[in-house]
Amino acid sequence: MGDVVRDIPRHIAESGDSVHVLTPAYGRLHKKGAFLQELHFIYRGQPTTAFLYEVQGKRPVANIKHYVIDHPDIKSGNIADIYMNDFTQPFFTDACTFSLFCVAAAEAIKEDAFKKLDIVHLHDWHTSLMLFLRRYHYDYKDPLEKIRFVYSIHNLAIQGIRPFDGNYSSLKAFFPYVDYNEEELKDPRYPDCINLMALGIRFADTVHTVSDSYKENIQQPSNFPHFIGGEGLEEDLKNAQEEDRLFGILNGCNYKNYTTVRRGKLYPHALRALLAGMEDQEKAYKHEFLRHTSEKVIALVEKKPAFICSSVARLTEQKFYFFKEDPALLESMLRRLKKDNGVYILLGTGAPDYEELFRSFSYAHENFIFINIQSEEVIDSLYLESNVYLMPSLFEPCGISQMLAMRNGQPCMVHNTGGLKDTVIHNKTGFVFGGETFEEKKINFMQVFDALLILFFENKDKWRAISREAKKQKFTWQSSVKLYYSLLYKITYNVPQTEKSKARRTKKNTDENVMK
Template sequence: MNVLFVASEAVPLVKTGGLADVVGSLPKALKERGADASVIMPKYGAIPQAAVEQMETIATFAVKVGWRSQYCGLLKVDIEGIVYYFIDNEYYFGRDGIYGYGDDPERFVFFSLAVVEALRYLDVMPDVLHCHDWQAGLVPYVLRCWYDHDPAYKRVATMFTIHNLKYQGVFGKRQLQDLLGAGDELFGARGLGHYEAANLMKGALEYADKLTTVSPTYAGEIQTEAYGETLDGLLRYRAGDLVGIVNGIDTISFDPMNDPAVVSPYRNSLSRKRKNKLALQRELGLPESESTPLIGIVSRLVDQKGFDLVAAVLDELLEEEIQLVVLGSGDPHYEGLFNWATANRPDKVKVWIGYNDSLARRIYAGSDMYLMPSLFEPCGLSQLLALRYRSVPIVRETGGLKDTVKSYDEVTGEGNGFSFTWYNAHDMLYTIRRAIGLYRQEAVWEQIVMNGVKEDYSWTRSAKSYMALYAELAAKRKEAERWPVTS
């Protein structure tokens, strides 16, 4: 089984979010299950020089972007046992950043076109192209509509993973026509047009053989008007090809027993874990106390993550005997809120604006509880990291949070965290107060923590599900002729 991941970022090369973690970790788990998994991505200027120095050029060719013929280099390097291919063009990708440029539509149209053309230069044609998010959304469309006459491409199956439906790659129709050198045929019934605009993700949802997203609950949510971001009708139409698979985490890198950022290594011992709480309190200037519940947050400070709920009841929350540690950046309103709280309640609140990986790990290790009251959350990795570091999650029941955090049941003793259903600030506050109350019951709290220990948060389970889908796709491609394609 030969699987090629098509993505715009990957750990350990470049990262802006959870997509990079997935693309950096899942191929390794697939390889352990016998797949030949590799990755193709842009060669950004931000890629570490050590990796660049090891790259070898395996092909150069031209890619037509509208009336322009653009240079493309195809490079290759082995990183931690995974082969990475790079689409090289200094004009498009030789920049310090990854996204946020005015010509992002052109950059990633070029990337998609170059990826499909690059397939002919690989040693082995992939069985499956696994495309991720809108930056690779054009690939399934181009493969089926422009290359399906080529026998070499005809058997390549495509899978498209939605990491966050909110970001779809939407821009003007005329701009896309210029970039593809095409006419109004781009915007037919199964085309790229959507509400008078061009939509790259829609092309993938129309033409990919299989669709996946990053949790079963999110797969259901995005088929509703509330979460469907105007694509819910198409997703309901493709429901038979849509599967939700929860992401995993790198349990080797994120291991409280072997994490160099952790002051006192531990596995399941709450007493040793609480030494990390004392160290975190000391580091941040909070009163040192094992008995005071410490709530951690590591997040983008934006509405999606539920910070309007936190803002609404922060004064009431700080009346409780708790400490709150926040690491993140985002909306100036929320940054200001936590800076204000730190200045006015230095005995209870500390905020670090920005991002610090070592501090994030110490927050996971030092916190008793981890707050994640998201408005929506396709999968979420932070709650999985919290569980890995034996910090009990408090979440809203949405997307992957609902799939991975089960509210503690005092009758059965089951449950690895706390959750609330409605997007309501006082429902959240009630749930936090319930967690604080049970924290005082040492035996009960230890049971909740140990319930979380039983779960497998690695990529092993997810990789098994993906392998089954890849095998299904490859078999269908090899045993049957393609159905007619209409645009």
């Protein structure tokens, strides 16, 4: 979601249209901003005031303005300083945060804080209550009904389910004096709850998934773990498809003006990051393991591996369920790598049970290096210097990591699902494993992994050809934005001058070739 909200506005702005990006302040993002106005509205049945600020983007871009909404109840969470991990009541705190944010955003629109708006583009369940306000709320029906609302699904598995009533974090608690139709809002599995993801799908003017294959996947019922589909919302999605409101548009990747690292610096970057982690007192509980990992990296400096397989990801069920459900699969992979003096480097943080699994494997296997911290320099080095990038995601709405690795000419081994299926072609631009059942997929995983190692060591010409084809692939944001305009926004795309100039040069070259 972060990549989309960062990159799509830049390409919209290039066409000459204005973009306003609005997020919660999380108790910190407003501090260097310019105060614009107070926002007065009713929330939880009481008069409430929030504060709108304009803030600077990481770099200034013409036609883009960034705003945040501040309120004492919109605070940093314990996951990436944004979300809260509520074990006993999932989404309890986050639903409170984003319901308040949505009504404040609606008030800002009502008060013309952003001047004339043609489109409001919502992302995931966190913002779908804007559509509730548009449909039912007496203060916001009229101003919001005049605007086209687009809803993007970045991860259907996270749905924001909350009770209708009887809870501090419930729809009735947020909006006690708003009349609504429970039948239009209820979760198909939990009829006493509102499903905020379903709300977005049902009420948006257009619904967008971040790859075409994911759009097809989620219209089918899930059969965990063999297949991850609509997660209970497949009927809503099929209805949206039948109403010509559902579209799959692949996310893009930047191919210019991105940060690069020098080749050959993977191990120095890793050691510096690990040493910094050991100096961080908030990571004191990890210090012993970080020292252990540093020793393993030093061993790689002294005896370089012949093959590097790598992964960078948040440690969740979505990304690494294959290894969590069957640790023997990871063990088999490491044994196979060891035959060819190969290593598997995994960088990530996340769920405690996944971190514990990978720490135990790091202690048990010398050729498994688990870098249990975050470091942009190490991540960029892995995308540049690994021999193959591994993405065994159980499901994948789009995926960006495979695009970043392919940008550097690094083949990827991926699960045949969602956006991975749309971006990697088996034995042409990378390697794909699949199967009808989970057991078949695990068997095919090792077959494909064994075959790619044989190819790397025994057929260098073929391997180089696959690397070249991987690097040729271009998944551009420009292509995505054009489809946003035609399919989602239903407005005319103004071709940027740079694209017009390129088109004229291409036409001139073509005309010259014809004349010759």
